[in-house]
Amino acid sequence: MSFWHLPKWHARYPAAPAELLRLPLDISAAPANDLHVGGHTSAGRPARQGRTRSEAHMKSRQWYETLDLLVAQGAIPGVVHRILLWGPPGTGKSGWATWSALADRGVHRVTVHRDLAPEDLLGQRDLVAGPRGGTGTRWVDGPAVLAMEQGSALVLDEIADECIALRNTFLGLLDDMSLAQITLPTGRIVRPAAGYVVIATTNKRPSTLYAPLLDRFDIILQCYTPSPGVLQELPAQEQALLRTCYSRTVEEAWAPGISARSVRAYSRLASKFGQQLAAEVKFGSGATDFLGALATAEAEGS
DSSP, X not given: XXXXXXXXXXXXXXXXXXXGGSSSOOOOOOSTTOOEETTEETTSOBOOOEEETTTSOTTSOOHHHHHHHHHHTTHHHHTOOEEEEESSTTSSTTTHHHHSGGGGGOEEEEEOOTTOOHHHHHEEEEEEEOBTBSEXXXXXXXXXHHHHHHXXXXXXXXXXXXXXXXXXXXXXXTSOTTTOOEEOTTSOEEOOOTTOXXXXXXXXXXXXXXXXXXXXXXXXXXXXXXXXXXXXXXXHHHHHHHHHHHHTSEEEOOOOOOOHHHHHHHHHHHHHHOHHHHHHHHHGGGHHHHHHHHHHHHHHHO
């Protein structure tokens, strides 16, 4: 079922389980009005742990189509600027920014690993030859600083919770646009220019990330289908083979929980695209449960 043909939430979801209104919450993929709580559905049945892409909504808009739509409508980076893409390797998560319209403003890409240091992202002092012999130093901006000041895209490949030394740096880079700033060792303060966007990728389940870091992402999309950028150089037969293989991948049931940041991101999207599409983009498989909870909260408050 596509974003454009979903029935109104109040027609099928007159009420939401009370558990949904308690925070924090892990909304998972479930049948209508069947919220996953503590490994079981609200109806008491064991929660299903995954589904194949062929079982999922195969006629739905693909993850890369959703992103392209948001870029074309100015929602990226105008409405949301922090994106987490997760799923199996080889689907084009890391390359999407370079294939999209965001590439026109520049893309700075960093592969995150256990030994990556903050200066690899922010910059460092380099030795330079002095005008009369000897050596001096000069500051060289790192990719994160360049992306912030240029208002361009920063791609963080394979972001993971193992990089504990980078947690504070990541939190600063992913802060709200009105608050985000980085103070360099030189004393210079860097703030993001309009157009700045962060795209992080991971092959792991999002819940493995540091909770405050995960909460900063405006949208989190599962990427189980190869993007056109991955397929375009292959013959048609090989493209069909890859699509078939990835369609049989077991899709993990996961969706973002409700927090102040996630609701604000939803609200910004809803003001531009309406409730249904905003909920689909922000909460994924938990969209109907979220809208049901929203309706319940509104009814109780009226």
